[in-house]
Every structure is written in C-alpha cells, then in structure tokens.
Amino acid sequence: MKSRVLYAVVIIGLVLGLAACQCGGKSAGGKACAPNCTYADMTLCYPQLGAESDWRTANTASFKETAEELGFNLVFSDAQQKQENQISAMRACIQQKVDVIALPPVVEDGFEQVLTEAKNAGIPVIIVDRSVSADPSLYASHIGSDMVLEGERAAEEFNKLMPDGGAVLELSGTTGSGAAVGRAKGFRNKLNSNITILDSQTGNFTRAEAKPVMEAFLKKYEAGVDFQGIFIHNDDMGIGAIESLKAAGVQPGDLVIVSVDGTRGGFQAMVDGWFQADVECNPLLGPQVAEMALKLMNGQSVDREVLTNETVYYPDNAAELLPTRKY
Ligand code: AHR
Secondary structure (H helix, E strand, C coil): CHHHHHHHHHHHHHHHHHHHCCCHHHHHHHCCCCCCCCHHHCEEEEEECCCCCHHHHHHHHHHHHHHHHHCCEEEEEECCCCHHHHHHHHHHHHHCCCCEEEECCCCCCCCHHHHHHHHHCCCCEEEECCCCCCCHHHCCEEEECCHHHHHHHHHHHHHHHCCCCEEEEEEECCCCCHHHHHHHHHHHHHCCCCEEEEEEEECCCCHHHHHHHHHHHHHHCCECCCECEEEECCHHHHHHHHHHHHHCCCCCCCCEEEEEECCHHHHHHHHCCCCCEEEECCCCCHHHHHHHHHHHHCCCCCCCEEECCCCEECHHHHHHHHHHCCC
C-alpha cells in the first residue's frame, strides 16, 4: 500500500514538473544535456521573414554574429516577406528536431497551426521582433520592440512640431504586420485632435515600394497645402519617399517628417534636414534571444514578454552620432 502511494506521488510529481516547464517535453527530459546544456549543444532555427530593409539586414547579422561568437548552430532561412515560406521553414526545422525556434513573424495572423505543431513536437518557440495574434500558450515568450509605443512617440513629435494642427500622410509598413498595426494604433492613440490623417497607404517597409506610393500621394495632394507632414513607418520607406519628394521639387524642411528605426540611412536623412525625428527600433536582438533559447533548453523559466528599451533620435546631434551607429 505504502509503495503504491509513493508510486502515485512520483507520477503526479513528474506530470506537474513537465506541465510547469515552458519548453515542452523535449527539454524537460528529451535533451540529454538538460539542465546543463551549453551553446555548443544548441541548434536554433531562425526563419527570417525577409531582407526588406537595413533594419532587417542588421537583425540577420545580429543572429549570425551571435551564433558565431557563442558557438551554437543556427538554421537560417529567408522567407522573402512571404508567410507561406516562413511556415515551410518552420516545418523543416520541426522535422530536423531543432532545439528552439525563434520566429520573427511577417504578419500577426495565421501562425496557430504551425505553432501548435512545434508545441506538439516539444520545440519551444520565441516570437522575435513583431507580434503574433496566436494564443500565448503556443509560444514561450516574445522579445522585441513595443510597436504601439513607437507610434505614440511619433505622434508626440508631430504634436510638438505642428502645435497649430494640420494634416499628415501615413506611409505604413507591411499590412497585417505587428509593426505596422502597432505603430498605426499608437499614432492614433496620441495624435492631437487638430492634426488629421489625410491618407494612409502601405509601402511594405521597402524603399522600392515606398517611392511610387509617395509619387501617387504627390499627384493627389499638394505638399505644404493639403498636408504638412508625413509619418513613415520605417527609414527605408523614408529614403524611398525622399527620392519622390526631391523629384517633385519639395525641399528638406518643407514638411514635418518623422520616421522609425534609427538606421544610418535615417540618421543621414536627419543630417540632410529631411527627418525631424527618428523613433528608435532596435534590431540587435541576437544575444538576448540566444540566452533565452539556452534557458528554455535547460528547462528554466523565462519572462513571457521582454520589450526593448528604446528612445527617439533628433537632428541636433545626428551628425555626431552617425559614425557610431551599428546599423
Ligand atoms: O519589424 C520591424 C520593422 O521591420 C522595422 O521597422 C522595419 O525596418 C523592418 O522591415
């Protein structure tokens, strides 16, 4: 009788232990090295969403450099901004039995199925950079920027720079992406009621796509008359838009332009007088994600949400800071 009670206690203990672990069955017992795994034991899958911007290039470099420095195996792929490619890359990683998947989702919706597959395979997933709409029980954590706060910070710059009100255009990021949805929401949360959003179109976070969108805006609306400012969701689109503005004879300083990222290109646009502020979005997430992935492999608990501490950059010291920028 005594031994049956002991047996039941051990079984219950094991079940509770497995349920409490954020990492699923694999790290709790499947990985032979746990709880003492090192980076040398780790295979991390990073199905990158694309190469659409300088921000993204820096984000990719951060993961590749971190893998090199810490000595883990990185399974990297580029989904070319297509969700179906990202999902296929995740499935390949699940089949390969990687230890952890770090997913920068191109859009928020539509990842439930593949996240469930990862969970069932005992592979923990860290959502990186943008957010997903899937139930948080399907992933271990989210590490990235507060996109709503970035939009709010941009709005506060317009409130300061356009105290008498006016109209602005919005050049938005990829439709349905956590970055575009969050920035648009935050912008509307904080924009003064005397500033109206005249029009909003996507430039898909790329220079190439932003240029014709700005051209079309300039055919439809007169700069300085119909609108006085432009909120641009990233620096690459800002650089594309500047080309169209220049071609239309708009001069630096004619419009209030606020962008997001803080890349070297964005800093140069501030030095040249085009951007009046650049809201930081930090892409250098490799070290943080690697550290968390190792914790998950070792069955340690992690924070459900880790938001990057960011700031706003201004033209007054942009020339001084430009040579120090890492991306
Ligand atoms: O998700 C982060 C955003 O994606 C960056 O602002 C942008 O440059 C990138 O393409």
